[in-house]
Amino acid sequence: MELIIDWVEFAASAIGLKPWALTVFLIVLISLFLDFIQRRVMKHLGQIATKTKNLWDDALHHAVSRPLTLIIWLVGITLAAQAIPVEGEGQVLDASLIISLRQIGMLFAIAWFLVTFVKNIENNLIQNARRDGRKIDQTTINALGRVVRITIVVTVILIALDTLGVNVSGLLAAGGIGGLAVGLAAKDMLANFFGGITVFIDRPFSVGDWIVLKEKGIEGVVENIGWRQTTIRKFDKRPVYVPNAVFTTASVENPSRMSHRRIYETIGLRYDDLDRMEAITDEVREMLTTHPEIDENQTLMVQFNAFNASSVDFFIYCMTHTVNWQRYHEVKQDVLLKIHEIVGKNDAQIAYPTRTLKVDMSPQLAGLDPANEKTAKRETT
Numbered sequence: 001m002e003l004i005i006d007w008v009e010f011a012a013s014a015i016g017l018k019p020w021a022l023t024v025f026l027i028v029l030i031s032l033f034l035d036f037i038q039r040r041v042m043k044h045l046g047q048i049a050t051k052t053k054n055l056w057d058d059a060l061h062h063a064v065s066r067p068l069t070l071i072i073w074l075v076g077i078t079l080a081a082q083a084i085p086v087e088g089e090g091q092v093l094d095a096s097l098i099i100s101l102r103q104i105g106m107l108f109a110i111a112w113f114l115v116t117f118v119k120n121i122e123n124n125l126i127q128n129a130r131r132d133g134r135k136i137d138q139t140t141i142n143a144l145g146r147v148v149r150i151t152i153v154v155t156v157i158l159i160a161l162d163t164l165g166v167n168v169s170g171l172l173a174a175g176g177i178g179g180l181a182v183g184l185a186a187k188d189m190l191a192n193f194f195g196g197i198t199v200f201i202d203r204p205f206s207v208g209d210w211i212v213l214k215e216k217g218i219e220g221v222v223e224n225i226g227w228r229q230t231t232i233r234k235f236d237k238r239p240v241y242v243p244n245a246v247f248t249t250a251s252v253e254n255p256s257r258m259s260h261r262r263i264y265e266t267i268g269l270r271y272d273d274l275d276r277m278e279a280i281t282d283e284v285r286e287m288l289t290t291h292p293e294i295d296e297n298q299t300l301m302v303q304f305n306a307f308n309a310s311s312v313d314f315f316i317y318c319m320t321h322t323v324n325w326q327r328y329h330e331v332k333q334d335v336l337l338k339i340h341e342i343v344g345k346n347d348a349q350i351a352y353p354t355r356t357l358k359v360d361m362s363p364q365l366a367g368l369d370p371a372n373e374k375t376a377k378r379e380t381t
Contacts, residue, residue, distance in 0.1 A: 031076030059120035067113040111156040143200040195244030212253040260319035268311030273348035311351030
């Protein structure tokens with residue numbers, strides 16, 4: 001070190017500069033050179049990482065580059081600052097302050113790296129699962145990622161405060177008292193926060209699920225689950241932002257997790273076809289039992305049900321294998337058309353609303369003479 005100092009003083013006197021100015025110049029130049037080298041190395045490593053299937057190397061490469069640049073320049077600038085005189089000869093900036101700032105900067109760089117690394121791992125897991133067509137619980141991954149990132153940030157803040165000489169124990173004690181006041185003032189925000197925790201723990205739905213909140217009149221697909229609110233995209237493509245506190249009290253229906261879809265329809269026949277009812281229901285039941293899209297292991301019913309005003313009704317009750325909304329309607333259409341064929345094959349018809357008016361001739365009106373005709377017409381009007 002003494003040899004370096006002697007060389008710097010000799011070089012500074014040779015070119016007519018003060019030793020500290022040459023020292024600062026050399027430190028900045030070395031920092032620039034190291035940053036250039038690390039960028040070239042990281043670029044080469046990035047090309048290698050993209051050729052592998054490992055999730056960790058990609059996440060590590062994208063997370064480390066910028067924090068490493070920050071560390072290089074942070075160390076360089078603080079070393080240069082220590083070499084700059086403040087007032088008189090030999091007096092420099094307060095070393096303890098510069099060291100504290102350097103430590104805080106290093107903590108920030110480490111936190112930046114860790115938070116970015118966790119976020120990259122989270123994104124890589126979800127994207128690779130979608131690309132490979134694998135099922136993955138995106139809600140749980142997002143929740144764990146948020147918890148880890150919050151833990152990192154809180155830990156770094158506490159260490160930074162301790163580095164600056166702040167009494168962390170006293171701060172935590174004061175925070176406990178102040179937290180009570182803040183909790184009372186921000187009870188709605190806390191209710192939403194704990195509602196979000198409930199959603200993450202119980203997992204009544206995940207991102208991408210179709211849910212229904214009947215009490216709130218909300219139905220749509222979950223787009224995002226945050227700590228304070230959940231975003232639901234309605235089927236008319238309008239977003240709805242629901243506070244998480246709602247999910248602690250409201251019932252949530254999740255059609256995305258149904259195992260089957262139900263076909264429940266009532267078919268009306270004419271009263272003239274009542275004697276063919278049993279044969280028709282037997283054939284419809286046989287058709288549903290052998291239909292490839294109907295699960296015969298689930299409840300399957302075809303029964304004469306009611307004497308209606310204009311029809312005699314039977315109902316069908318069965319479950320489809322598919323839960324896909326579009327495919328379900330295709331299956332339902334096929335079933336209803338087959339029922340129509342069975343009804344026609346049995347010389348019956350689907351009923352539609354009709355009314356028959358039956359008029360009986362009154363015996364008192366038969367054989368009246370012309371003298372009483374006006375009176376009879378008046379009585380029958």
